[in-house]
Every structure is written in structure tokens, then in C-alpha cells.
Amino acid sequence: MYKVKIDNLNIKQIAESGQCFRWKMIGKDTCCIVAYDNTVCVTQRDNEFIFDCEKEQWDRIWRDYLDIDTDTDYLQLATLINTGKDEHLKKAYKHGSGIRILRQDLWEIIVTFIISQNNNIKRIANSVEMLCKRCGKLIDAENDIYSFPKPYETTDDVFDDKTMGFGYRSEYLREIYAYARNNPNWLDNLKKMSYDEAMESLLERKGIGNKVANCICLFGLHHVDAFPIDTHVKQLFEKYYADGFDFERYIGMAGIVQQYLFYYELQ
DNA sequence: AGTCAGGCTATTA
DNA sequence: TAATAGCCTGAC
Numbered sequence: 001m002y003k004v005k006i007d008n009l010n011i012k013q014i015a016e017s018g019q020c021f022r023w024k025m026i027g028k029d030t031c032c033i034v035a036y037d038n039t040v041c042v043t044q045r046d047n048e049f050i051f052d053c054e055k056e057q058w059d060r061i062w063r064d065y066l067d068i069d070t071d072t073d074y075l076q077l078a079t080l081i082n083t084g085k086d087e088h089l090k091k092a093y094k095h096g097s098g099i100r101i102l103r104q105d106l107w108e109i110i111v112t113f114i115i116s117q118n119n120n121i122k123r124i125a126n127s128v129e130m131l132c133k134r135c136g137k138l139i140d141a142e143n144d145i146y147s148f149p150k151p152y153e154t155t156d157d158v159f160d161d162k163t164m165g166f167g168y169r170s171e172y173l174r175e176i177y178a179y180a181r182n183n184p185n186w187l188d189n190l191k192k193m194s195y196d197e198a199m200e201s202l203l204e205r206k207g208i209g210n211k212v213a214n215c216i217c218l219f220g221l222h223h224v225d226a227f228p229i230d231t232h233v234k235q236l237f238e239k240y241y242a243d244g245f246d247f248e249r250y251i252g253m254a255g256i257v258q259q260y261l262f263y264y265e266l267q
Numbered sequence: 268a269g270t271c272a273g274g275c276t277a278t279t280a
Numbered sequence: 281t282a283a284t285a286g287c288c289t290g291a292c
Contacts, residue, residue: 018273113273116273116274117273117274117275118271118272118273118274118275118287118288119272119273119274119288119289120271120272120273120289120290120291121272121273122272122290122291123272123289123290123291124272124273162288162289165288165289165290166288166289167287167288167289168275168286168287168288168289169275169287169288170288172275206275206276207274207275207276208275209274209275209276210274210275211273211274211275212273212274212275215273228273229273230273230274231271231272231273231274232273233273262273266273
């Protein structure tokens with residue numbers, strides 16, 4: 001058990017925000033979260049958190065994963081939003097101020113967001129869980145959670161199996177798994193690249209277009225300036241920002257702003 | 268029965 | 281370069 005106070009963090013909001021598909025709400029205020037090959041149950045009451053693990057594990061894994069050490073950035077952004085003239089953004093921030101950009105596993109993000117295209121959250125989560133159960137290792141028996149399959153842990157027949165629900169994305173998945181196996185340095189190289197370089201490398205892969213590439217940059221590489229534009233964001237821009245949006249003001253943190261706007265639009 | 272869900276590829280003009 | 285058909289599938 002480890003107790004800690006954190007501002008600007010809300011487990012439920014992140015679970016619903018669509019950047020991760022493997023968190024499980026197992027109670028009103030309790031969530032089982034998954035990172036790399038670790039799981040932990042967290043209970044939240046206001047800004048107080050109880051982690052079902054030792055402090056050692058908190059320091060080693062969860063603190064970084066939850067992006068805790070960038071508190072100043074989130075506070076700065078909050079001030080920027082609240083002192084600005086964008087009333088819609090102020091409302092969006094008020095509604096989702098507990099959202100943070102997690103530091104998730106790059107490979108998991110690449111595969112998950114290829115699955116996410118032209119798809120809905122329920123189906124995405126289902127496909128991801130089936131993939132993990134079929135090819136991953138059991139990492140939490142109590143909560144029935146499996147690790148996310150590494151490039152060398154799958155075989156082609158997994159992607160031919162219609163019951164996995166990948167649909168036409170099967171072909172993309174088969175190819176990206178093969179590519180990662182054949183180019184074992186690709187993931188590490190991506191991490192060393194600038195935002196523009198990473199975008200270019202990602203867009204060369206089949207099944208990764210502009211939107212998915214931007215999601216990978218934001219959620220998998222922590223390029224916080226990436227700004228994925230999906231159907232919801234597109235609609236919201238037409239609705240509230242027909243006269244333009246002040247990207248300049250939020251330069252370097254646009255991706256977090258995108259999350260606030262997106263999450264508010266979902267409500 | 269159509270339409271839509273956190274799009275992409277391939278094909279047109 | 282811009283616009284559009286077609287795509288797996290399940291929910292409404």
C-alpha cells in the first residue's frame with residue numbers, strides 16, 4: 001500500500017479519455033491499471049490515491065508512467081487556459097483537468113492505434129484484450145490480465161483469425177509485426193527522432209496515416225505538441241472554432257489541449 | 268436498412 | 281492536390 005496526494009490527476013477521466021484501452025474500472029473509484037508488464041489497483045478520493053503496491057514500485061514504475069514529474073507543465077498550461085479568452089476551452093479544461101498524457105509502451109501504442117482506425121472504443125478494447133490473451137503472458141492472475149505481445153510473440157495465423165475482430169486491419173497488423181521483427185532497432189530509433197522525423201518514419205508503414213501517426217507521436221513518444229485530428233476533433237473545430245484556434249498560444253503543449261477538447265466533446 | 272464508430276489505401280480527375 | 285469509393289464488423 002502506498003498513499004500519495006496528486007493534483008491534476010483523475011483515474012476515471014484517463015480511463016475514459018481513449019489513450020489507453022487496457023485499464024479496467026473494478027469499482028466506483030478503483031481501477032486496475034496496466035503498464036508494460038506490471039499491473040496495480042488504484043483507488044482515488046479527490047486528490048488522494050491509494051496504490052496497491054509498495055513505494056519502491058511506485059517510484060520505479062507508476063510515477064513515471066502517470067507523468068507525475070511534469071506537474072509544472074500542467075500547472076502552466078492551466079494558467080494559460082484560464083487567463084485566456086477561449087471560453088469553450090475553459091469549460092473543457094474544467095471538465096477534464098485530471099487528464100494527463102501517459103508514458104505508455106511505444107510498441108503497444110503503435111499496434112493499438114492501428115486497430116483503432118475507423119473503429120469504436122468497445123471493439124478496440126475487445127480486440128486488444130483478445131490479442132493479449134492469445135499471445136501475451138499472464139501477468140496478473142487475480143485480474144486476468146496478460147502482457148502485450150512483443151513483435152516476436154505472435155504468428156501470422158493470429159491475424160488470419162476472424163474471431164479476433166481486427167477486420168481489414170489484419171493485413172496492417174501482420175505487416176507491422178513482421179517489420180518490427182525484421183528491424184529490431186526501429187522502435188529505439190523512433191524514440192531518438194524528432195517529431196517530424198518520427199512522423200515520416202511512421203507514415204512509411206502501411207495502415208498508419210496522419211491521424212494514427214499523430215496518436216503514436218503523442219501517446220507513444222510523448223511528443224506533446226502532436227495534435228491528432230479525428231472525426232470528433234474535426235467536428236468540434238467546425239462547431240466552436242470556425243474563426244480559427246490559437247495554436248500559437250499552446251505551442252509545445254497542443255496535444256494536452258487536444259485531450260481536454262476531445263474528452264469534453266465525448267460527454 | 269442505413270449509418271456510424273477516434274481512418275487508411277488506392278484510384279480518380 | 282483534392283475528392284471519393286471501399287473496407288471488416290457490430291451497435292443503434
